[in-house]
Amino acid sequence: MKRLLSRKYWEDKDVEVLLGTLLRYGVILSSIVVFAGGIIYIIRHGHEMPEYRDFAGPNNRWDNLPAIMRGVFLGHGREIIQLGVVLLIATPIARILFSVFAFTVEKDYLYIVITLIVLGVILFSMLGGLGG
Amino acid sequence: MTILTFTLILLGGAFLAGLLGSLTGLGGGVVIIPLLTLVFHTDIRYAIGTALIAAIATSSGSASAYVKEGITNIRLGMFLEIATTTGAVAGALLAVYMPTSVVAVIFGLVLIVSAVLSFWPKGNHLETTDKSQLAQQLRLNGQYPTPEGMVNYKVRHVPGGYLMMTLAGVLSGLLGIGSGALKVLAMDNMMKVPFKVSTTTSNFMIGVTAAASAVVYLQRGYIDPGLCLPVVLGVLAGALGGTKILAKANTRMLRVVFGVVITLLALQMIYNGVTGKL
Numbered sequence: 131m132k133r134l135l136s137r138k139y140w141e142d143k144d145v146e147v148l149l150g151t152l153l154r155y156g157v158i159l160s161s162i163v164v165f166a167g168g169i170i171y172i173i174r175h176g177h178e179m180p181e182y183r184d185f186a187g188p189n190n191r192w193d194n195l196p197a198i199m200r201g202v203f204l205g206h207g208r209e210i211i212q213l214g215v216v217l218l219i220a221t222p223i224a225r226i227l228f229s230v231f232a233f234t235v236e237k238d239y240l241y242i243v244i245t246l247i248v249l250g251v252i253l254f255s256m257l258g259g260l261g262g
Numbered sequence: 263m264t265i266l267t268f269t270l271i272l273l274g275g276a277f278l279a280g281l282l283g284s285l286t287g288l289g290g291g292v293v294i295i296p297l298l299t300l301v302f303h304t305d306i307r308y309a310i311g312t313a314l315i316a317a318i319a320t321s322s323g324s325a326s327a328y329v330k331e332g333i334t335n336i337r338l339g340m341f342l343e344i345a346t347t348t349g350a351v352a353g354a355l356l357a358v359y360m361p362t363s364v365v366a367v368i369f370g371l372v373l374i375v376s377a378v379l380s381f382w383p384k385g386n387h388l389e390t391t392d393k394s395q396l397a398q399q400l401r402l403n404g405q406y407p408t409p410e411g412m413v414n415y416k417v418r419h420v421p422g423g424y425l426m427m428t429l430a431g432v433l434s435g436l437l438g439i440g441s442g443a444l445k446v447l448a449m450d451n452m453m454k455v456p457f458k459v460s461t462t463t464s465n466f467m468i469g470v471t472a473a474a475s476a477v478v479y480l481q482r483g484y485i486d487p488g489l490c491l492p493v494v495l496g497v498l499a500g501a502l503g504g505t506k507i508l509a510k511a512n513t514r515m516l517r518v519v520f521g522v523v524i525t526l527l528a529l530q531m532i533y534n535g536v537t538g539k540l
Contacts, residue, residue: 154322161498164495165495171487172266177265185483187483212487215315215480221318222469229340252473255354255474
C-alpha cells in the first residue's frame with residue numbers, strides 16, 4: 131500500500147502497463163458477458179427472423195442502464211449482451227478516471243484539469259439529454 | 263435466413279474484418295459498415311452503432327500490447343482527446359439531423375481517403391528543435407525507445423493538430439468509425455510526431471473518442487445487441503489473429519488487395535447514397 135502511494139511508483143512505466151492491463155481485462159470481461167448473453171439469445175430466438183432492414187428507433191428494453199439491469203436479472207439474453215457492450219464502453223472511461231488518479235499522485239495539476247475536461251465532455255454526452 | 267444463420271455468417275464476416283483491419287491498420291470498424299449495409303441490407307444507423315462498438319473493442323484490445331512498449335505519448339493523447347471527444351459529441355448530434363443517404367456518401371469519401379492514406383509513404387519525422395512554445399507549456403514533447411537508445415522528439419503545430427483532431431472526432435461520431443487514419447495524419451504530418459508514437463497514441467485515443475459518441479448512440483437505439491453479439495466477438499477474435507500474423511508475414515500484397523476492396527465498397531456506398539438506396 132505504501133508503495134502504491136509513493137510518487138516514484140506512479141512515475142514509473144508501471145502505470146502505463148497497469149492501464150494496458152485494465153483495458154485488457156475490461157475487454158475480456160465484456161466478451162464473456164456478451165458471449166453468455168448470446169447463448170441465451172440464440173437458444174431462445176435463433177429460429178426467428180432478423181429485423182434490421184428498417185430502423186426501429188430506441189428500444190426501451192436496452193437504451194438505458196436501469197432497463198438493461200432489469201433484463202439482466204430476469205435472465206434475458208439481449209439485455210445481458212447489452213450489459214457486455216456497456217462494459218466495453220465503460221472500459222476507456224475507466225481509463226480516464228484512472229489517469230486522473232495517476233496525475234494527482236504525480237501532482238501534475240495541468241493534466242488533472244485536462245483529464246477532467248475530457249471526463250466532463252463524456253459525462254455531458256451521457257447525461258446531457260442528447261439521446262433525443 | 264434465421265437469426266442463428268445470420269449471427270454465424272456475420273461472426274465470420276466480422277472475424278475477417280477484424281483480421282484485415284488489424285493487418286492493414288485501418289481498423290475493423292470500416293469494413294463492418296459496408297458489410298452490414300451492402301451485404302445484409304441493415305439500416306445504416308444500426309451499422310454505425312455496431313461499428314463504433316467494434317472500434318472500441320479493437321482499440322482497447324490492442325492497447326495493452328502497445329502500452330507495454332512505452333511509446334504511447336499519454337499527455338499528447340489526453341490533451342488531444344479534448345478535441346476528439348468534443349468533436350465526437352458534435353458528430354453524434356449532427357447524425358440525427360443528417361439524412362442517411364448523405365451519411366452514406368460522406369462515409370464512402372472518408373473510406374477512400376483512409377485507404378489512400380494507408381498507402382501514403384510514411385516519412386519518419388524526428389523533430390528535435392523546440393519550435394512550439396505551446397507544446398513546451400503543455401509538456402507534449404516526449405521520448406521513445408529506438409535501437410540506438412531513447413530519442414527525444416518535439417511536437418509542432420499544436421493548434422493545427424488540435425483542429426484536425428476535432429474533425430477526426432466529428433467524423434468518428436457521425437460515421438461510427440475510429441478515424442485512426444485521420445488521427446495519425448494530424449499527429450504525423452502536422453505535429454511531426456514520430457510515426458511509431460503517432461500510431462500507438464492514435465489507437466490509445468480511439469476508445470475514448472468512440473465512448474463519447476457511443477453513450478449518445480446507446481440512448482438513440484443505434485446499438486442493437488443482436489448485431490453487437492457477432493460483431494464484437496468476431497472483430498476481437500480477428501484482431502487478435504491479425505496481430506499474431508503481423509509479426510510473421512509480409513503483408514504488402516494483402517494490403518493492396520484490401521485497399522482495392524475497400525475502395526470498391528466505398529464507391530458502392532456512395533452510389534447507393536446518391537441513388538437514395540441507403
